[in-house]
Amino acid sequence: MTPSSGHPATVVIDVPEQSLYGTGNLPYGVFSPLGGAPRAGVRIGDWVLDLAVLLDDDVFTEPTLNAFMAQGHQRWAEVRTRIQQAVAGPVPGKAVHAHEAVRMHLPFAVADYVDFYASEHHARNVGRIFRPTAEPLLPNWRRLPIGYHGRAGTVIVSGTGITRPRGQRKEPAADQPTYGDSHRLDIEAEVGFVVGTGSSLGVPVPSTDFSQHVFGVVLVNDWSARDIQAWEYMPLGPFLGKSFATSVSPWIVPLQALEAARVPGVAQDPQPLPYLREEQPWGLDIQMSITWNGHEVSRPPYRTMYWSPSQMLAHMTANGARLRTGDLYASGTVSGPDVAERGSFIELTWNGSEPVQVGRQTRRFLEDGDEVVITATAPGCGGNRVGFGEVRGRVGRSVCGSFSL
Amino acid sequence: MTPSSGHPATVVIDVPEQSLYGTGNLPYGVFSPLGGAPRAGVRIGDWVLDLAVLLDDDVFTEPTLNAFMAQGHQRWAEVRTRIQQAVAGPVPGKAVHAHEAVRMHLPFAVADYVDFYASEHHARNVGRIFRPTAEPLLPNWRRLPIGYHGRAGTVIVSGTGITRPRGQRKEPAADQPTYGDSHRLDIEAEVGFVVGTGSSLGVPVPSTDFSQHVFGVVLVNDWSARDIQAWEYMPLGPFLGKSFATSVSPWIVPLQALEAARVPGVAQDPQPLPYLREEQPWGLDIQMSITWNGHEVSRPPYRTMYWSPSQMLAHMTANGARLRTGDLYASGTVSGPDVAERGSFIELTWNGSEPVQVGRQTRRFLEDGDEVVITATAPGCGGNRVGFGEVRGRVGRSVCGSFSL
Numbered sequence: 001m002t003p004s005s006g007h008p009a010t011v012v013i014d015v016p017e018q019s020l021y022g023t024g025n026l027p028y029g030v031f032s033p034l035g036g037a038p039r040a041g042v043r044i045g046d047w048v049l050d051l052a053v054l055l056d057d058d059v060f061t062e063p064t065l066n067a068f069m070a071q072g073h074q075r076w077a078e079v080r081t082r083i084q085q086a087v088a089g090p091v092p093g094k095a096v097h098a099h100e101a102v103r104m105h106l107p108f109a110v111a112d113y114v115d116f117y118a119s120e121h122h123a124r125n126v127g128r129i130f131r132p133t134a135e136p137l138l139p140n141w142r143r144l145p146i147g148y149h150g151r152a153g154t155v156i157v158s159g160t161g162i163t164r165p166r167g168q169r170k171e172p173a174a175d176q177p178t179y180g181d182s183h184r185l186d187i188e189a190e191v192g193f194v195v196g197t198g199s200s201l202g203v204p205v206p207s208t209d210f211s212q213h214v215f216g217v218v219l220v221n222d223w224s225a226r227d228i229q230a231w232e233y234m235p236l237g238p239f240l241g242k243s244f245a246t247s248v249s250p251w252i253v254p255l256q257a258l259e260a261a262r263v264p265g266v267a268q269d270p271q272p273l274p275y276l277r278e279e280q281p282w283g284l285d286i287q288m289s290i291t292w293n294g295h296e297v298s299r300p301p302y303r304t305m306y307w308s309p310s311q312m313l314a315h316m317t318a319n320g321a322r323l324r325t326g327d328l329y330a331s332g333t334v335s336g337p338d339v340a341e342r343g344s345f346i347e348l349t350w351n352g353s354e355p356v357q358v359g360r361q362t363r364r365f366l367e368d369g370d371e372v373v374i375t376a377t378a379p380g381c382g383g384n385r386v387g388f389g390e391v392r393g394r395v396g397r398s399v400c401g402s403f404s405l
Numbered sequence: 406m407t408p409s410s411g412h413p414a415t416v417v418i419d420v421p422e423q424s425l426y427g428t429g430n431l432p433y434g435v436f437s438p439l440g441g442a443p444r445a446g447v448r449i450g451d452w453v454l455d456l457a458v459l460l461d462d463d464v465f466t467e468p469t470l471n472a473f474m475a476q477g478h479q480r481w482a483e484v485r486t487r488i489q490q491a492v493a494g495p496v497p498g499k500a501v502h503a504h505e506a507v508r509m510h511l512p513f514a515v516a517d518y519v520d521f522y523a524s525e526h527h528a529r530n531v532g533r534i535f536r537p538t539a540e541p542l543l544p545n546w547r548r549l550p551i552g553y554h555g556r557a558g559t560v561i562v563s564g565t566g567i568t569r570p571r572g573q574r575k576e577p578a579a580d581q582p583t584y585g586d587s588h589r590l591d592i593e594a595e596v597g598f599v600v601g602t603g604s605s606l607g608v609p610v611p612s613t614d615f616s617q618h619v620f621g622v623v624l625v626n627d628w629s630a631r632d633i634q635a636w637e638y639m640p641l642g643p644f645l646g647k648s649f650a651t652s653v654s655p656w657i658v659p660l661q662a663l664e665a666a667r668v669p670g671v672a673q674d675p676q677p678l679p680y681l682r683e684e685q686p687w688g689l690d691i692q693m694s695i696t697w698n699g700h701e702v703s704r705p706p707y708r709t710m711y712w713s714p715s716q717m718l719a720h721m722t723a724n725g726a727r728l729r730t731g732d733l734y735a736s737g738t739v740s741g742p743d744v745a746e747r748g749s750f751i752e753l754t755w756n757g758s759e760p761v762q763v764g765r766q767t768r769r770f771l772e773d774g775d776e777v778v779i780t781a782t783a784p785g786c787g788g789n790r791v792g793f794g795e796v797r798g799r800v801g802r803s804v805c806g807s808f809s810l
Binding site for chain 1: 557581582587607609642645725728732
């Protein structure tokens with residue numbers, strides 16, 4: 001059926017069997033219908049359901065999901081069940097919007113944003129590129145999930161234009177740095193974890209509490225200006241090379257939708273310290289895809305990550321740092337062992353020395369007008385797959401403050 | 406006069422001539438009277454004035470200053486003038502609270518927190534301690550203000566207890582890291598700049614727009630666990646060594662109160678790139694003091710900082726990163742050229758190798774029960790000095806999640 005513009009009193013939602021957005025997924029987002037204010041929705045098939053209408057609950061009229069996320073994991077489970085029950089029968093016509101007719105917004109107000117470095121393949125590639133004669137992994141890498149804080153204020157929703165960043169950079173052969181457009185603009189395909197309920201200052205969160213705190217999962221493109229980053233990062237880490245934009249997918253896939261995607265974790269050697277140890281080490285079988293101007297250039301497999309999502313959470317709070325509703329922590333670039341599984345272009349093109357074919361053109365780094373889309377799916381219940389919302393971004397240039405392509 | 410508990414209809418505020426909180430200062434904070442809700446106040450002498458009552462304006466009933474700060478610098482100037490006019494005559498008795506009778510809160514909701522590294526003396530000391538045989542300043546240090554993002558969610562107000570952080574650290578001689586209490590807990594005395602009005606994504610903020618965006622100045626203690634930091638920071642910078650707590654003073658001193666504190670900036674060589682160049686390089690003559698268990702151990706002079714507050718702002722946004730109301734950026738440790746001007750204990754004790762005298766005891770790093778207070782003053786108008794609220798913190802230990810000394 002097609003809900004008509006006349007809002008029939010009730011409609012029955014019909015979802016194709018192979019849909020990535022079946023009743024086993026039900027990701028949350030914030031949308032606005034034409035001319036309307038942002039409000040919470042859930043995606044099912046090609047439809048977006050207005051949760052405030054569907055469930056008659058004012059928390060879903062907020063312009064972010066934060067208030068709902070703060071209600072805790074029992075409430076999340078309860079709402080999920082209520083949605084599943086509601087869509088099994090007829091739903092109010094005015095709760096139903098066509099996905100292509102709504103505008104998606106950043107689904108949550110980002111509190112703190114932390115970016116990890118949890119792929120061994122990525123860390124080894126980067127180590128080999130920058131320190132070709134040395135051991136690629138630093139001594140701390142297998143002992144703890146390396147991470148750092150990023151800029152929460154420039155986390156943006158998929159579809160927002162990416163202004164090519166300017167900054168200070170120095171060519172290795174040059175005497176002096178210069179300021180100007182980044183010439184080595186890159187992506188990092190990552191998976192992000194959205195914190196729903198916070199924790200107390202001074203009290204570490206054990207890895208076993210993961211599902212009590214983490215509300216769901218998004219895809220992340222951590223845009224990176226490699227020339228700016230290379231010049232600035234010693235000794236305090238990445239700053240302006242990353243802080244201009246971090247894109248996230250508009251749909252937060254609930255943890256419950258990913259139960260069938262849980263897989264055994266990769267072997268960890270040496271054994272982690274007790275605060276990072278898990279009884280059942282686990283990972284997530286999220287299969288990512290990166291397209292560059294419409295051509296798929298890589299398929300990063302999240303199941304190959306070294307550090308697990310719950311280990312990252314335990315580490316991030318091991319010093320007593322508190323969590324807040326809206327904290328986002330991302331995995332770092334997802335790279336698998338194969339060339340066609342690398343999650344950044346600096347790896348795919350080996351620092352620009354091995355251009356890749358993008359349709360009929362070749363590329364080293366991003367050019368103006370280029371568009372990158374990251375998508376992913378994971379095993380769902382009943383043999384169906386669960387889809388993540390895409391992360392799309394097109395690179396433009398700022399002219400006197402206005403964005404142009 | 407002393408406003409009595411009976412709230413006389415009007416009272417005249419009498420401020421001693423030498424007060425650090427005269428009408429040339431008027432810092433903003435958020436306070437709660439006994440049993441009352443947090444609301445905006447201004448400090449004058451030993452009194453806190455309730456701004457919502459004094460100015461009959463609802464924006465000051467908010468539990469943070471963010472809504473007021475977002476109104477922009479013309480409004481800030483107008484409110485300051487109105488306060489100065491109001492306190493020149495009798496004010497409503499119910500607007501007046503004794504400073505010692507109110508509780509102070511975090512004055513603003515922190516959006517992003519950035520920490521710089523703008524003192525050359527500090528950077529050289531740290532370089533000499535960690536790389537004794539190499540050139541202490543890295544090649545990028547004089548080219549750009551090095552900085553990184555910290556954890557906004559653990560910025561806390563003065564007086565909040567500091568739970569000794571636990572974490573992973575490795576002694577240089579040890580084979581393996583261990584997890585436990587930090588044994589090298591340190592402070593960093595800094596000056597912080599609070600952003601009032603935001604900016605647009607993709608548009609750098611020039612250094613000349615500093616006073617349009619920055620609302621005021623606080624003192625910062627960037628507590629640092631040196632053992633955790635040393636093991637984790639390669640290659641992505643400080644993370645858990647810093648993210649457990651960052652204390653700020655409860656009073657935001659407005660920029661206008663610091664006009665007499667502006668001094669010429671220190672000479673910069675090489676000349677900065679145009680985006681960091683200033684027609685009139687400037688600094689702030691803020692004289693800081695650090696006491697350890699009541700004994701003054703250092704007097705860091707902010708006027709010796711290499712990079713200026715407006716250069717840090719211009720750099721932070723040079724890549725197009727936007728500002729938001731509530732952004733906090735701190736200077737990094739303020740250290741002067743003399744030993745007794747060093748702003749961290751790792752410098753004062755030369756990495757623990759030269760213990761300092763703290764009253765009748767000696768200290769290398771912070772012990773449980775130790776208390777650190779950072780204060781500062783600056784030249785004000787008419788020969789008076791302007792005081793900053795103190796940043797106080799006492800180190801305790803977490804026992805099953807409860808704080809104890």
